[in-house]
Amino acid sequence: KAGVTQTPRYLIKTRGQQVTLSCSPISGHRSVSWYQQTPGQGLQFLFEYFSETQRNKGNFPGRFSGRQFSNSRSEMNVSTLELGDSALYLCASSLAPAGGSYEQYFGPGTRLTVT
Amino acid sequence: QQPVQSPQAVILREGEDAVINCSSSKALYSVHWYRQKHGEAPVFLMILLKGGEQKGHEKISASFNEKKQQSSLYLTASQLSYSGTYFCGTEWNTGNQFYFGTGTSLTVIP
Numbered sequence: 613k614a615g616v617t618q619t620p621r622y623l624i625k626t627r628g629q630q631v632t633l634s635c636s637p638i639s640g641h642r643s644v645s646w647y648q649q650t651p652g653q654g655l656q657f658l659f660e661y662f663s664e665t666q667r668n669k670g671n672f673p674g675r676f677s678g679r680q681f682s683n684s685r686s687e688m689n690v691s692t693l694e695l696g697d698s699a700l701y702l703c704a705s706s707l708a709p710a711g712g713s714y715e716q717y718f719g720p721g722t723r724l725t726v727t
Numbered sequence: 728q729q730p731v732q733s734p735q736a737v738i739l740r741e742g743e744d745a746v747i748n749c750s751s752s753k754a755l756y757s758v759h760w761y762r763q764k765h766g767e768a769p770v771f772l773m774i775l776l777k778g779g780e781q782k783g784h785e786k787i788s789a790s791f792n793e794k795k796q797q798s799s800l801y802l803t804a805s806q807l808s809y810s811g812t813y814f815c816g817t818e819w820n821t822g823n824q825f826y827f828g829t830g831t832s833l834t835v836i837p
Contacts, residue, residue, distance in 0.1 A: 645825075647827070652829070653829065654729070654814060654827055654828055654829035654830045655769070655814060655816075655827035655830075656729075657825070657826050657827065660825075668824065668825070670826075671728075702768060702769070704769075709825075710816075710818075710825040711756070711757055711759075711816075711818030711824075711825040712756070712757055712776075712818065713757070713774060713776065714774075715759065715771040715774060716759075716761075716771065716816075717771070718768035718769045718770070719768060720767075720768055721768060
């Protein structure tokens, strides 16, 4: 079974631009969560989608948005990029909503650098 | 919202034991543990549910203290391969909230 895939793996953008990241979950998984990882900050929760509905949203500004398609693939968008948005963005998929008895499987991440 | 992990970092010699703690400000329903090696994605270790038993496999085990709203991860007779950053993820009793802690960096040296 193929794992979680994320595209692109690396991205360099300029302040003020916008970016779209993509995540394809493991086949059969309906939940996709997005995390921002920066040194010393751990895994900061961005949002979770389950069956095309946003289930939860973390404490991030409205510049961060996402969506999930009927095939469970998910995208996240960051508009008006700031230098502080430079980070590794990880997505994770699971059979059911994050938590409970179901583990999450993480993708390799997208390394975003904002200059 | 984010659980608090302690210690932030620990260095061990091969064969030594370590305990990593994860504390929540609210009553917990589940605690998940993951390990992330440098340059890799986090990998699932184990899940503990409210009312469940202590989990473990080989030399890594964990406990869940509902009254104290915390979980502890126990690594015994550490090996070089145990090095990495350990994250706990917690789900509150009220549901719909799952957050990871800030992580504990564990380094095992020969």
